[in-house]
Amino acid sequence: MLMFARLAGHDSIAFGGSVIGLLSLLFGWLELKPNRLAAGTGLSMWQSAGWLATAIVIVLWLICLALSLSGGKALRAAVIGMAANLLLFANFAFAGLTASGLLREEAAFSRVSLGAGIWISVFAAYLLIFSARQKLKGSPLWRGVVSWSGLLAVALLLGLGWLNDVSVVQEFMGNQERFSQELVQHVLLFGGSVAAGSVLGVLLGIWAARSGIAEKPVFFAANVSQTLPSLAFFGLLIAPLSALSSAFPALREMGIRGIGATPAVLALTIYSLLPIVRNTYLGLRQVDPAVIDAGLGMGMSRGQVFRRIELPLSAPLVLEGIRTAMVQAVGNTAVAALIGAGGLGYFIFAGLGQAAFDLIMLGAIPIIVMALVADAAMRFAVKAASPKGTAVPGQ
Amino acid sequence: MSSPRFRRWALLALLAAGFIALVSAMKLWEVSLAFLFPQELQVVHPRATLLVLVWEHIQLVAVSSALTLLIGIPLGIWVTRPGGKELQPVVASVTSFGQTFPPVAVLALAVPLLGFGLLPTVVALFLYGLLPVVRNTIAGLNAVPNDVLEAAYGMGMSRFQALLRVEIPVAARAIIAGIRVSVVINIGTAMIGAVIGAGGLGSPIIAGLVQDNIAYIVEGAAPAAMLAILADQLLANVEKEFAHAPDIIASPA
Structure with a gap:
């Protein structure tokens, strides 16, 4: 940890966020449950969403990682911030699509819920957004865009019904x-x-x-x-x-x-x-x-x-x-x-x-x-x- | 021994003794609750005596707060040292961001991850309790004036000696203020732990709400309120022991 912090140079927050983001792929990304109350089995991102989606996400994290090592200009912060928002969006978009795909093959009462991996990558993306916000103090417009665009995009996904096969949303539809x-x-x-x-x-x-x-x-x-x-x-x-x-x-x-x-x-x-x-x-x-x-x-x-x-x-x-x-x-x-x-x-x-x-x-x-x-x-x-x-x- | 200080501690000891006597006197509770709520057939929750419930509650808070101190204070110290200073912005933002999360939501989200019972409650209390402790440790250590540190080094102290004999004593009041916020929040959140089977003083309240028995609710709520006030006063007294230190007081949220 100490070594990482030294390596991280100017942007330890973004560096830490990118590392956590990459590590999040090791955790269960989605969870497939036979019904609403039963325990589920964890699926990693590449098992469920496939290699292409996983590769896109990995590349985005790697871009953030590389930029975090190259110091703290406002432009770089804006790119990191936008990549983090894109990651937020991509995680949920892929999860929604994958959930629909999985449910088509499974029995009627099956549910797909978001696994620990997604929540960890949300946390990691927000670390990146934090670091970007700190460096964008000079421009309120970019600061606003970096802070809110990912959240708005996920809200849009919800509104368009892309996440309808994710269990929390199903629970919402029922209530x-x-x-x-x-x-x-x-x-x-x-x-x-x-x-x-x-x-x-x-x-x-x-x-x-x-x-x-x-x-x-x-x-x-x-x-x-x-x-x-x-x-x-x-x-x-x-x-x-x-x-x-x-x-x-x-x-x-x-x-x-x-x-x-x-x-x-x-x-x-x-x-x-x-x-x-x-x-x-x-x-x-x-x-x-x-x-x-x-x-x-x-x-x-x-x-x-x-x-x-x-x-x-x-x-x-x-x-x-x-x-x-x-x-x-x-x-x-x-x-x-x-x-x-x-x-x-x-x-x-x-x-x-x-x-x-x-x-x-x-x-x-x-x-x-x-x-x-x-x-x-x-x-x-x-x-x-x-x-x-x-x-x-x-x- | 200064007189206001003696009075503070004597009053606290008296209140604590009174509290223990009160929660030990089950008969008294039975009689007075039966008098206040004649409509209820049963007025004290049969699961456990108040003394046991208070003890469960204290254990729950003590274990999680002890973990909080063991991890939180060293973490706060580490990110103010040269070796960990780069991580200070992360830790500071995560703690201030985390404090925006409602404690109930943290407790609720611990259940899908850790199941029901004691474990998720202790983990949720520990995590949530970390935030004010870490935050105040950082604030307290950062507030140590530079010339004071220089003086310490000038006297030939090593970094470690300066930390132990200058920085921590100066920051102590702020750190204890953080512990106070943390413990008070945890006593409150531990009440909700009863919903997920962690026992404690929340359990008669939950039973009372479910069974529509007001006497049970009072039986849990009154001692819980007293326990929280006592713990707060205890830590307020400890805080006052360090009254010479700069005044950095945590806001509760």
Whole structure:
């Protein structure tokens, strides 16, 4: 490993990614299962997709490997990045085609799922994309293309039905209505909670920054609630909420019950408070008092100083807090499926209950993608809110 | 012995003793849960006593956290040394990227690879726990001021001595902050481990949800909340022991 790192010279990330990518070919690339629940047999890429496809993939990895050894110009980074995206696309495209071919020859209930090899090459491709992104800081357009083109191409494959014979997609087809319902529910749960948490958190953060009395109790409460395990937090809300709901029929009619969305939204909102309160507080505290004085000296009122100076200057940090809260909420919402709140966690826990691995994937993969998308979108927002020439928080 | 420090540890010891006494008193739980939830025929989960469940939970978290420390801290140290410095960007990006993955999803994906039970839970907790530890170890060591290092070398210390006697003590607070984040997340994720048969305090909650028994849920949730707060406070106290070090605190996600 040490030797590899030395060899790698300027671009150890891309080098490591290419090596991992090549090694991924040694693992099972697809898995053929006699039915939805049975264990499968692993097939390597050349056994299942044939030599031509394997050769194309190997050549692409080798190109990346060679470029990674030749140093770090922006153009080379762009080529590595595009090759990685192409690899991402090629792996899924070949997998889709191969799965269809395999299923034609097999018995009716057979399934073809993606093997460890594909997931490892996805990881390797993203290492390459990371390294390329780092070197493309100067050109946002290329950076965007390198970051997203492969993902979009795979999404396109999905949309065009090329991956319809891959088991996770088959699982999706079987649960299509349920999937869109739980997807919407997941977004509503975490989006609503983070929205509520943002309003409440910013207000609490302002209060904590302004009032000496509020500072300690606000942070204590936010810290303690953040520490609670999500399942325990949901559980602790069930008993009081169901007592409330049975005591007051009006509440029950409003849909407030011990299990379901009510405890989920309540807990998720409280969870999102700490990062937002902390960052609002830090954001307001870091504003240079001289700037505030300047504003007051120009004849601004206290309210104007707050709106036109303090708020814009602390916005990047506040948004960074919302980013943390949001990524966390996407994951905690998955747990909320256990208390009957729905969301994509439903598929994870239903899959775990039936030992149906494809069903687990049907929940877990979109949740991960959702967390990544929320993270990227919020990072973009943080950047957009940061004044030019200042450090961007969290990056 | 400074007085606030003594008070911190004394309070923690008291809370810990209270917690152990509370989870040992099964009779107390039975009586109070039966009082709170008269509608439930059975109020404590028959599989195991609370003390056993707490012990299972602590073991699960302790084993995976120990693995995390054994691998994570040396990894963080290695990528800040000249020999491994080239890999620092990879390790740093993978850890920050990995932290975006929801822990539940990591646990769920461990099942198709490793089956059900203890093993996938420990592996998922270990992997997820690595991220804040590695990240904070790197951040802590990178934050050691250069002139401090120069002074150490100037005094005739070898690289290894400087690491052991200067860098690690200065970075200790950041490293412990990372361990704290890691352990707290792991206590929470270990709760979900009950779904895949890893036992622990999640099991009465899951049983309660399945059988629609609120008493079981409270029986699991209340001690779990206390355990998490205790562990967090314990590590907060350890962190404060290194309060002289620079203030680099991990954000939880």
